[in-house]
Amino acid sequence: MKLPDLYITSEYADIPPELYSDATGKPFSSCLLCKCDLLTPGTLYIIEKAVKNYKDFNTTDTIFEYAMCFACVEKFRGKISDTSRARIDIYFAERVDLVQRRERLIAAEEFDPKEWLSHCIIKGKRAHEFSEYQLYCQCDGTQLIFAYMPFMIGGEAMDEMMQLLSNETLGEIGGFMNEYFGVPPELEINPLDRPVLIF
Ligand SMILES: [Zn+2]
Structure with a gap:
């Protein structure tokens, strides 16, 4: 998405435990792909977590x-692909104004990441209403930055976006998922069910 550049001065917070790595119980410390150290100040990175929500059991x-x-x-x-990117851009532009959303939250001095993550930015529903949702945030070293992220996207909007992606893009995402998330071949992930960062 083409959004105006941000100059972050004081809009940051400690990374909340919800965005720590489940695998280690600590903040993410290295990049999935290049393994660079993420906790050095000045290192910009993104965290994505896909969460399964068991509504009846109040657990995730x-x-x-x-x-x-x-x-x-x-x-x-x-x-x-350019086609996929253009379709996702239109999907977002028609449904959410990320610039205005950020301005509203910053003006309200809302610096609790939980509030930024509380509702699906597309559908407006709360996390507990979804059986799956994804959390996104942007960080600099040990700090979370209140940029256009953090935000949450529920499974419903994710499904709609996946329908907009070209076969070529779905193939790329599927390959990425299988390579990095160690899925056994018999469970080969259908990228339609497991979208990753596409913004
Ligand atoms: Zn990297």
Whole structure:
């Protein structure tokens, strides 16, 4: 998405435990792809967590999670076809104004990541209403940055977005998932069910 550049001065907070790595119980410390150290101040990266929500049991599981440095995010985005990118941009533009959303939250001095993550930015529903949802945030070293992220996207909007992706892009995402999340061949992930960062 083409959004105005941000100059973050004081809009940051400690990374909340919900965005720690489930695998280690600690903040993510290295990039999934290039393994660079993420906790050095000045290192920009993104965290994505896909969460399965068991509504009846009031509990959640992490489906997959990773942190990725900006350089690798750019490389990954380069694999998304122009057609897919254009369709996702339109999907967002028609449903959410991320610039205005950020301005509203910053003006209200809302610096609790939980509030930024509380509702699906597309559908407006709360996390507990979904059987799956994804959390996204942007960080700099040990700090979470209140940029256009953090935000949450529920399974419903994720499904709609996946329908917009070209076969070529779905193939790229499927390959990525299978390579990095160690899925046994018999359970080969259907990328339609497990979307990853496509913004
Ligand atoms: Zn990297």
